[in-house]
Amino acid sequence: MNEKQALDAFAALSQETRLRIVRLLVTAGPQGLPAGAIGEAMDGASSSRMSFHLSQLEHAGLVVSRREGRSIIYSAAYPALAGLIAFLMRDCCQGHPEVCNPAVAALSCQCEPVEDHAHA
Amino acid sequence: MNEKQALDAFAALSQETRLRIVRLLVTAGPQGLPAGAIGEAMDGASSSRMSFHLSQLEHAGLVVSRREGRSIIYSAAYPALAGLIAFLMRDCCQGHPEVCNPAVAALSCQCEPVEDHAHA
DNA sequence: TCAATATATCAACATCTATTGAAATATGGA
DNA sequence: TCCATATTTCAATAGATGTTGATATATTGA
Numbered sequence: 049m050n051e052k053q054a055l056d057a058f059a060a061l062s063q064e065t066r067l068r069i070v071r072l073l074v075t076a077g078p079q080g081l082p083a084g085a086i087g088e089a090m091d092g093a094s095s096s097r098m099s100f101h102l103s104q105l106e107h108a109g110l111v112v113s114r115r116e117g118r119s120i121i122y123s124a125a126y127p128a129l130a131g132l133i134a135f136l137m138r139d140c141c142q143g144h145p146e147v148c149n150p151a152v153a154a155l156s157c158q159c160e161p162v163e164d165h166a167h168a
Numbered sequence: 169m170n171e172k173q174a175l176d177a178f179a180a181l182s183q184e185t186r187l188r189i190v191r192l193l194v195t196a197g198p199q200g201l202p203a204g205a206i207g208e209a210m211d212g213a214s215s216s217r218m219s220f221h222l223s224q225l226e227h228a229g230l231v232v233s234r235r236e237g238r239s240i241i242y243s244a245a246y247p248a249l250a251g252l253i254a255f256l257m258r259d260c261c262q263g264h265p266e267v268c269n270p271a272v273a274a275l276s277c278q279c280e281p282v283e284d285h286a287h288a
Numbered sequence: 289t290c291a292a293t294a295t296a297t298c299a300a301c302a303t304c305t306a307t308t309g310a311a312a313t314a315t316g317g318a
Numbered sequence: 319t320c321c322a323t324a325t326t327t328c329a330a331t332a333g334a335t336g337t338t339g340a341t342a343t344a345t346t347g348a
Contacts, residue, residue, distance in 0.1 A: 051187065059182035061256070062175055063336080070256070077261040078268075083295060097337065099296050118294045118345045126260075126268045133253050136181070136190070140246075141197040148198075148246040183306080203325060217307065219326050238315050238324045 049131040053109060057132050060108035065090055066101045070110055073124040080123025082116070169251040173229060177252045180228035185210055186221045190230055193244040200243025202236070 061067050072089055073080060081089075087098040102122055105111045109128045113120050141147045181187050192209055193200060201209075207218040222242055225231045229248045233240050261267045 051184070055182055055184055055187060058178050058187065059335095062179035062182045064171070064175055065336090067171065067175060067178065071258070074257060075259040075262055077264075084293095087295095094338075095295060096297080096339080100336075103296080115345090120295065129256070130268075136249065137194060138191070139195040142195055144197075148250075179305095185306095204323095207325095214308075215325060216309080216327080220306075223326080235315090240325065 049128075049135040051135075054132055054135045056108040057110055057128070060105050060110055063101070063104075065093065065097070066105055069101060069105060069122075070124065070129075073111055073122060074126075074129070076123070078123055078126075080114075080121045082119035082121050084119065086122060169248075169255040171255075174252055174255045176228040177230055177248070180225050180230055183221070183224075185213065185217070186225055189221060189225060189242075190244065190249075193231055193242060194246075194249070196243070198243055198246075200234075200241045202239035202241050204239065206242060 061070060068090060069086055072086065083095075083098055083102060086102070087093050087095065090098065093101075102111065102113070106113055106122075110125055110132075111122050112125050113122050115121070137145075181190060188210060189206055192206065203215075203218055203222060206222070207213050207215065210218065213221075222231065222233070226233055226242075230245055230252075231242050232245050233242050235241070257265075
């Protein structure tokens, strides 16, 4: 995860429909959901609107897609999400995250480093 | 953390200067940095530009400020950052985050719940 | 091959956002 | 009180973004 990727990801997440899509897919799990089902969950958004937002999310690396028959199945890109969080919180409190919030400390210390701990 | 707050936070983080400011303050720790020092770290950005971005970040709840003499000291709002992450990852994989990335699982399971686990 | 389903692409329009430069406000010291 | 420092506010401008409706592409089954 570099700065440009992080900016694209945050921009993708800053739009209501797209944030809802990502959260839906995060809960849906690795098997994902077809574009049509996602659109229905978004107050029946038009196909062009869904396609626009899904392509923004995919371009930002936050979701991945695969074709299954006539449907395109979208699913959350969990490593990218974790990488984004790691990017944001890197070197929290000068490497002493115990002074920060417990969850932040847990993310950057107790848990496995997700990526990019070699100052990319 | 509700949806509107999360959208504001992600929008704030989707701008290059603001993302750099937040990362600088995340590493700086709770004591924070004066606006002028932050501006110098941002390629000497103009004071009005810095003020614009800092006020966006503060309005989004990602940083807090306090006055010290002539300076305004800004620091990262660690609980808000952790809350944002928790909001994004809530109910990851239908509550079975072990299927997701280890860091994600750690965030939503091993670590203390940050906020909002009662479906606000 | 034809029709139906599922999704993506495109152009036009309206809206939102960041930057600039000038002016205003607040604080501290001489 | 006067001046210098530190930061914010404001109006104008340029550029980026989301929605719509129409059209195009891909897949499947009859």
